[in-house]
Amino acid sequence: MKTDAMTTLEHVNAAPAQTWNWLRINERTVEVPAIANISNGADLQKYASEKIVPEFRDLLSGAGAQAGAWIDLAADTVKEVRIAAGTSQEVLLCLGENEHVARVFVQVEAGASAHICVLCFGQNLSAHNVRVLVEEGAVCHYDMLIAKNVTGRHLESFSARVEKDARLQMHQYVLGSTLSLSGTYVELVGDNAQLEQVIRYMGEGKDELDMTSTCIHYGKNTKSEIVATGVLDDEAKKVLRATIDLSRGCKGAEGSENETVVCAGKGVINKTLPVILCSEDDVAGNHGATIGSFSPEQLFYLATRGISPDEAIDLLKESLLEEAQAHLPKEAQDYIEKWSERG
Amino acid sequence: MAISKPLIDITNVTALAGEKEILHNVSLALDAGTCHVLMGPNGAGKSTLGHVIMADPEYTLSSGSIAFEGKDITDMPTYKRALAGIFLSFQAPVEVPGVPLYSFLRTICAARPELKMTARQFRKHVHELADELEMDEAYLTRDLGVGFSGGEKKKVEMLQLLLLQPKLAILDETDSGLDVDALSVVSKGIDAYRKSCDGTLLIITHNTRILERVSVDRVHVMVDGRLVDEGNASLISRIDAHGFEAYTQE
Numbered sequence: 001m002k003t004d005a006m007t008t009l010e011h012v013n014a015a016p017a018q019t020w021n022w023l024r025i026n027e028r029t030v031e032v033p034a035i036a037n038i039s040n041g042a043d044l045q046k047y048a049s050e051k052i053v054p055e056f057r058d059l060l061s062g063a064g065a066q067a068g069a070w071i072d073l074a075a076d077t078v079k080e081v082r083i084a085a086g087t088s089q090e091v092l093l094c095l096g097e098n099e100h101v102a103r104v105f106v107q108v109e110a111g112a113s114a115h116i117c118v119l120c121f122g123q124n125l126s127a128h129n130v131r132v133l134v135e136e137g138a139v140c141h142y143d144m145l146i147a148k149n150v151t152g153r154h155l156e157s158f159s160a161r162v163e164k165d166a167r168l169q170m171h172q173y174v175l176g177s178t179l180s181l182s183g184t185y186v187e188l189v190g191d192n193a194q195l196e197q198v199i200r201y202m203g204e205g206k207d208e209l210d211m212t213s214t215c216i217h218y219g220k221n222t223k224s225e226i227v228a229t230g231v232l233d234d235e236a237k238k239v240l241r242a243t244i245d246l247s248r249g250c251k252g253a254e255g256s257e258n259e260t261v262v263c264a265g266k267g268v269i270n271k272t273l274p275v276i277l278c279s280e281d282d283v284a285g286n287h288g289a290t291i292g293s294f295s296p297e298q299l300f301y302l303a304t305r306g307i308s309p310d311e312a313i314d315l316l317k318e319s320l321l322e323e324a325q326a327h328l329p330k331e332a333q334d335y336i337e338k339w340s341e342r343g
Numbered sequence: 344m345a346i347s348k349p350l351i352d353i354t355n356v357t358a359l360a361g362e363k364e365i366l367h368n369v370s371l372a373l374d375a376g377t378c379h380v381l382m383g384p385n386g387a388g389k390s391t392l393g394h395v396i397m398a399d400p401e402y403t404l405s406s407g408s409i410a411f412e413g414k415d416i417t418d419m420p421t422y423k424r425a426l427a428g429i430f431l432s433f434q435a436p437v438e439v440p441g442v443p444l445y446s447f448l449r450t451i452c453a454a455r456p457e458l459k460m461t462a463r464q465f466r467k468h469v470h471e472l473a474d475e476l477e478m479d480e481a482y483l484t485r486d487l488g489v490g491f492s493g494g495e496k497k498k499v500e501m502l503q504l505l506l507l508q509p510k511l512a513i514l515d516e517t518d519s520g521l522d523v524d525a526l527s528v529v530s531k532g533i534d535a536y537r538k539s540c541d542g543t544l545l546i547i548t549h550n551t552r553i554l555e556r557v558s559v560d561r562v563h564v565m566v567d568g569r570l571v572d573e574g575n576a577s578l579i580s581r582i583d584a585h586g587f588e589a590y591t592q593e
Contacts, residue, residue, distance in 0.1 A: 230441070260440040260441060295437075298438075302439070305425055305503065307422060307450065319441060
């Protein structure tokens, strides 16, 4: 169904609350192969709706409507997984070799446990749109890795609805890719629902990283924590938009977002848009960002352990790789090992 | 009979922080395998001496020299001094977000060929040391120092000391801010270090409790950036009873 023509997806990774357009941080566009008979991005949504499993139709796509619709239509892999109440299951997806674009629906029923892992190794364009329903008391782990030395582009879209007493834990490792676009959208709809999101990233050379994370609190006493840590070297560019929306009725909710980025290269461009939106009185929202390089105190400390200033940046990069490797489930680790051996 | 050279030989060192002279013509020699205590009132320059030995760029040497194992290291950068076998335990260890403690430990170990071990051996060794220091192993996966209590930070310093087994360990007020239990753990760590590698210690403190479990060879007293007294371990109890008044009134 695809042609060699290209189409432009608009409003990709858009921040819910936008700032000055001249800052060029609100959202972005991306060129993708056009899908036959669909002339522009806006029309994609019309055709994509029939590809969506009914239970997921009112859940937004993390990277935006056009990006989500394009992935849904271009998908060469489709997974529809229902994890029965009280059971647990792993869902592993490896993109970039035989499969390139995936549309995934996971329903984690009450009290069930899911571990979704998406690995991206593509040397061209790969993409995935994962939608998850985490029902009452269920737990869902979502891990995503864009491997180091990947030369292609990757588009990630993830969205989830988390119900009462349910928990979503996300670990995203963006360690390679010339252009990586990552958009996540999470609704904490039930009371006591929780989100823990860890984003680790690394940009080198002329890598471009564009990430959006949005969490909307609806339920009472809901909790969200978004922690992003990264290192940018050479002429890498990065945008992170993190939004916590404490909407009316989410009494007792707590949300925090924090980013620490080390800019090692002189040509690095780093942009961060941390936003807390609040429509309820009895809530707590915090955000913070630490941007810079190692402080003289940190460099001295590392040097007293035998690490030179040049090696300090390598330590950060190595730490990211090691942590990613150690965190992923065994099956994913084995896959990465085989991929690395093939060079 | 050949006279053996001291492990570290600090000769007539004068050091400045900015334009202010902090250390004045300090000389100190420590033999291998010995335990020294550096005492003195607040602001005497004790920590400065530790940092100067480690080439902290905050300080400049206006005169004097430092030799380690007979080699002049006065102009040697910090990381090379560390690899040569000098270790400084910090009073207030820094936080390094983005570097999990375990990765950090693996990296500093890998930088020293003499500590070469397999990944499995390393994992086992680190977990054993963490147990010995009654340290929650969950800290190993957390970013270095981030969210650690003061006591946990000091335990991490001890963990590194035991892992790296340096020839010379300078412990800069490792006891400050610790409760009785944590102090006991740190004391055990110091004891374990000496037993494991017969290392040389320079303990900077103004609290004698940490010394209760340590066999001390020499005690040095610093006041106003000068070494003003030296003696055997009995000096500790004298200072414990009378404080530093006798020195500050001179």
